[in-house]
Amino acid sequence: MEMNEAAFEEAVRRHIKFSLGKAYDDATIRDFYWAVSLAAMDLMVEGMLETRLRHRNADVKRLYYLSAEFLMGRALNNNLCNLGLYEVFQNSIRKMGLDPDGIESCEFDAALGNGGLGRLAACFLDSLATLNMPGYGYGINYQYGLFRQEIVDGYQKEKPDTWLAYGTPWELGRYGKACPVPIYGHVENHAGKDGADNPMWFGWQLIIGVPYDMPIVGYGGETVNYLRLFSARASREFDMKIFNDGDYFRAVEQKISSETISKVLYPSDSKAEGRELRLIQEYFLVSCAIRDIVRRYEMGHNSFELFPEKVAIQLNDTHPALAVAELMRVLVDEESLPWERSWEITTATMAYTNHTLLPEALEKWPVGLLERVLPRHLQIIYEINRRFLDRVATLYPGDIDRLRRTSIIEEGDDKQIRMAHLATIGSHSINGVSALHSELVKTMLFPDFFQMWPQRFNNKTNGITPRRWLLLVNPGLSELVTEYIGDEWVKDIDRLREIEPLSTDASFRERFLAVKRANKERLVELIKEEVGTTINPDSLFDVQAKRIHEYKRQLLKVLHIIHEYLRLVEDQKVPTVPRTYIFAGKAAPGYWAAKMIIKLICNVAEVINEDPRAKGLMKVAFIPDYRVSLAELIIPATDLSEQISTAGMEASGTGNMKFALNGALTIGTLDGANIEIREEVGQENIFIFGLRNEEVEALRASNSYNPREIYQSNPDVKRILDAINSDVFSIDEPGLFRWVFHNLLDCNDRYFHLADFVSYLSAQQSASETFLNKDEWARKAILNVARMGRFSSDRTIREYAKDIWGIKPLQ
Amino acid sequence: MELSVREVGGVAVVKVPGHSLEASNVDEFKQDMIPVLDKYSSVVLDVQGLEFVDSSGLGAFLSCLRHLNSSGGDMKITGMQKPVRALFELVRMHRICDVFDNVDEAIRAFKK
Numbered sequence: 003m004e005m006n007e008a009a010f011e012e013a014v015r016r017h018i019k020f021s022l023g024k025a026y027d028d029a030t031i032r033d034f035y036w037a038v039s040l041a042a043m044d045l046m047v048e049g050m051l052e053t054r055l056r057h058r059n060a061d062v063k064r065l066y067y068l069s070a071e072f073l074m075g076r077a078l079n080n081n082l083c084n085l086g087l088y089e090v091f092q093n094s095i096r097k098m099g100l101d102p103d104g105i106e107s108c109e110f111d112a113a114l115g116n117g118g119l120g121r122l123a124a125c126f127l128d129s130l131a132t133l134n135m136p137g138y139g140y141g142i143n144y145q146y147g148l149f150r151q152e153i154v155d156g157y158q159k160e161k162p163d164t165w166l167a168y169g170t171p172w173e174l175g176r177y178g179k180a181c182p183v184p185i186y187g188h189v190e191n192h193a194g195k196d197g198a199d200n201p202m203w204f205g206w207q208l209i210i211g212v213p214y215d216m217p218i219v220g221y222g223g224e225t226v227n228y229l230r231l232f233s234a235r236a237s238r239e240f241d242m243k244i245f246n247d248g249d250y251f252r253a254v255e256q257k258i259s260s261e262t263i264s265k266v267l268y269p270s271d272s273k274a275e276g277r278e279l280r281l282i283q284e285y286f287l288v289s290c291a292i293r294d295i296v297r298r299y300e301m302g303h304n305s306f307e308l309f310p311e312k313v314a315i316q317l318n319d320t321h322p323a324l325a326v327a328e329l330m331r332v333l334v335d336e337e338s339l340p341w342e343r344s345w346e347i348t349t350a351t352m353a354y355t356n357h358t359l360l361p362e363a364l365e366k367w368p369v370g371l372l373e374r375v376l377p378r379h380l381q382i383i384y385e386i387n388r389r390f391l392d393r394v395a396t397l398y399p400g401d402i403d404r405l406r407r408t409s410i411i412e413e414g415d416d417k418q419i420r421m422a423h424l425a426t427i428g429s430h431s432i433n434g435v436s437a438l439h440s441e442l443v444k445t446m447l448f449p450d451f452f453q454m455w456p457q458r459f460n461n462k463t464n465g466i467t468p469r470r471w472l473l474l475v476n477p478g479l480s481e482l483v484t485e486y487i488g489d490e491w492v493k494d495i496d497r498l499r500e501i502e503p504l505s506t507d508a509s510f511r512e513r514f515l516a517v518k519r520a521n522k523e524r525l526v527e528l529i530k531e532e533v534g535t536t537i538n539p540d541s542l543f544d545v546q547a548k549r550i551h552e553y554k555r556q557l558l559k560v561l562h563i564i565h566e567y568l569r570l571v572e573d574q575k576v577p578t579v580p581r582t583y584i585f586a587g588k589a590a591p592g593y594w595a596a597k598m599i600i601k602l603i604c605n606v607a608e609v610i611n612e613d614p615r616a617k618g619l620m621k622v623a624f625i626p627d628y629r630v631s632l633a634e635l636i637i638p639a640t641d642l643s644e645q646i647s648t649a650g651m652e653a654s655g656t657g658n659m660k661f662a663l664n665g666a667l668t669i670g671t672l673d674g675a676n677i678e679i680r681e682e683v684g685q686e687n688i689f690i691f692g693l694r695n696e697e698v699e700a701l702r703a704s705n706s707y708n709p710r711e712i713y714q715s716n717p718d719v720k721r722i723l724d725a726i727n728s729d730v731f732s733i734d735e736p737g738l739f740r741w742v743f744h745n746l747l748d749c750n751d752r753y754f755h756l757a758d759f760v761s762y763l764s765a766q767q768s769a770s771e772t773f774l775n776k777d778e779w780a781r782k783a784i785l786n787v788a789r790m791g792r793f794s795s796d797r798t799i800r801e802y803a804k805d806i807w808g809i810k811p812l813q
Numbered sequence: 814m815e816l817s818v819r820e821v822g823g824v825a826v827v828k829v830p831g832h833s834l835e836a837s838n839v840d841e842f843k844q845d846m847i848p849v850l851d852k853y854s855s856v857v858l859d860v861q862g863l864e865f866v867d868s869s870g871l872g873a874f875l876s877c878l879r880h881l882n883s884s885g886g887d888m889k890i891t892g893m894q895k896p897v898r899a900l901f902e903l904v905r906m907h908r909i910c911d912v913f914d915n916v917d918e919a920i921r922a923f924k925k
Contacts, residue, residue, distance in 0.1 A: 194908040202904045206868045336902040
């Protein structure tokens with residue numbers, strides 16, 4: 003979109019005066035942030051209206067991406083960049099005597115997500131808009147995003163993330179499109195006029211979902227879609243009757259409780275969450291989304307015959323799985339369609355992405371809870387299940403155990419609704435998010451469903467948007483690449499292949515390393531500021547930045563660090579290269595072990611960083627409050643990217659792609675998308691180690707894994723674990739880390755840390771030796787950048803659009 | 814609650830006053846409907862002014878309808894605003910109670 007510096011400055015001045023009501027000379031830096039954002043919003047809103055008209059006139063098929071999480075990060079730079087105004091912004095702001103960085107840093111991250119799943123949703127929105135596809139996000143407008151992490155004495159402390167404390171310039175309230183959402187109540191059966199049963203849902207409380215639209219501008223600004231986020235409001239301001247009786251507090255009580263629904267994003271993997279509120283949140287999203295989608299469809303159509311041809315709904319994991327029951331309820335109850343036709347429409351519309359194989363992360367809801375909160379939906383789910391099980395019984399006569407395995411209802415003392423089964427049975431497509439994961443979905447998670455409907459199962463390997471994750475976060479590298487091959491790569495990332503021959507060009511390598519060095523210096527400053535640790539920018543930056551979880555094995559990384567440290571101080575073996583070990587990530591507040599891993603990292607960091615023998619050779623830093631804007635600084639500065647989950651446990655990973663795209667080499671297991679990254683970059687340009695999935699499975703099946711045997715036979719392992727057990731890293735709190743020793747040796751090391759340890763050390767040694775040879779390291783890193791084309795979310799979205807959604811670009 | 818009741822050819826046309834029918838005024842509505850239901854077997858409920866009806870309000874409509882049905886009578890509803898209609902359909906009331914755009918149509922339906 004066109005706008006020169008003078009027009010931009012004029013727009014900023016206008017917004018300071020008329021939108022913020024301030025004199026130009028009185029404007030603060032935050033006012034400038036708002037005014038700049040609103041100037042960008044002017045263009046985006048214009049684009050959004052044009053796009054909407056285009057979509058409406060062509061009666062296009064639209065994709066609705068339902069997700070409980072959208073980890074958007076900061077919007078300003080991304081929007082300016084996609085609008086083509088980034089340089090205009092920088093120049094005009096400097097002319098106004100201000101620092102663009104200062105303005106950018108006024109923005110809080112929109113942290114409406116926990117990790118990969120939410121960030122994937124954000125990348126998908128960018129790609130949908132860039133590819134000119136009619137696709138919209140639907141989510142919850144959480145008032146508080148994922149908690150802000152502080153580290154106090156090595157312990158994680160959770161603080162509220164008040165991202166909306168000053169409001170946000172990026173949302174447009176759509177008060178006229180509010181949706182009523184009923185919860186609770188009971189179902190009464192009355193005969194309808196035709197004499198048939200007519201179950202009627204009464205006694206509900208009503209919540210109102212108010213949509214807020216966040217425009218999503220694609221690169222080039224041609225298409226502007228939106229992310230529609232719903233805020234919960236009470237259906238009435240407050241109960242006038244109680245108010246008139248003089249009890250003001252009780253009168254507003256229900257209003258406050260209704261609005262709690264969109265207050266807080268639940269950290270995943272937390273056991274401490276309020277289950278009922280979480281269920282209501284999920285229904286709130288689904289109910290608002292379906293009502294909004296049906297409303298839009300009905301604006302242009304008189305019957306539901308064309309619904310699946312005009313609407314595609316993607317369920318991002320099981321959180322929105324109730325959409326299956328809700329669409330059925332709307333079609334059967336409200337639109338009076340026959341059950342069979344409603345089911346055809348529903349299954350032809352819905353598609354489900356599975357994001358995890360971890361049994362504890364597969365959502366289930368107690369039947370009793372669902373009956374209380376959503377009594378009509380429970381009836382519908384029972385009916386879906388009854389009809390489904392009839393079909394199973396017909397296809398597999400006498401196979402009673404199959405009925406038990408596939409049923410949506412898990413029998414037992416406390417009957418549960420299996421949301422993954424509901425999503426699978428109600429969708430025409432079920433996909434995993436990497437080749438390995440999709441295979442495991444078919445063979446391990448849903449083998450019975452796969453046998454019934456093999457055609458429904460497919461793979462869509464995750465991707466990342468190259469706009470944010472290269473162009474924006476790594477201007478040095480972007481400019482270098484563009485200088486050599488032009489800027490077509492921004493929209494067609496496969497063009498990065500053209501830098502492959504430059505991996506042997508000495509001057510390109512030198513400049514590539516200079517960019518990396520500058521990025522590292524930027525991170526050095528940040529670490530000094532945030533953590534107080536001084537880092538050597540020439541050391542190897544060995545980074546593990548992601549959610550803290552046992553399966554991601556931050557503990558394996560710690561074992562390696564302790565090993566290197568003990569070798570140094572006890573064996574006087576100097577590390578091959580000086581290394582800085584950098585961690586970042588949040589642990590779910592209720593996940594004790596994950597929080598203790600953070601404490602262990604911090605304690606190990608304290609011991610090593612203060613030991614003069616390690617000076618210049620080893621440093622450890624835990625950077626608090628990992629979020630998108632912090633990732634944007636860490637990733638471009640990384641040399642070695644740690645992707646070391648137990649094989650078979652990481653669905654895909656997208657961090658692995660972001661690091662590699664920014665010229666980090668990966669050290670990783672054959673898990674998730676690492677396998678495909680290896681295929682692309684070549685096995686000589688990645689450090690692979692550890693058990694494969696099938697080996698892990700074999701060990702589990704034969705129960706032959708014996709970590710204590712490894713402890714007893716491997717003196718390195720013994721020394722590391724004994725050090726942890728003997729309070730070397732917990733002098734002030736004796737016994738603090740004995741659970742690590744106990745978990746690994748007495749609880750059979752569920753995540754196979756010790757099984758992979760020796761192989762991990764060997765891969766680390768290879769990495770160190772490679773790093774010694776700067777040219778060789780740079781060559782491999784350049785090849786990683788060049789070969790990341792497959793991992794663009796543009797490719798992923800094209801595949802979804804073609805294979806699942808049936809949507810097409812519209813320019 | 815000041816219900817306005819008029820008779821058109823044996824059909825009682827009841828205009829529901831106010832902007833909402835909910836827990837705070839539903840008892841009053843039910844109370845005021847009793848004489849109407851006792852006197853007439855055909856009732857048209859004009860809810861044009863209502864912007865909001867909660868679950869208890871819809872429950873009150875249902876109990877009026879049942880009362881009439883039990884003695885062979887019937888009730889039609891007219892003038893529903895969009896948000897009220899959405900909630901009406903949510904509980905499947907439209908499956909047991911006829912809805913019309915205006916009072917005349919509703920009265921005519923009784924004559925058929």
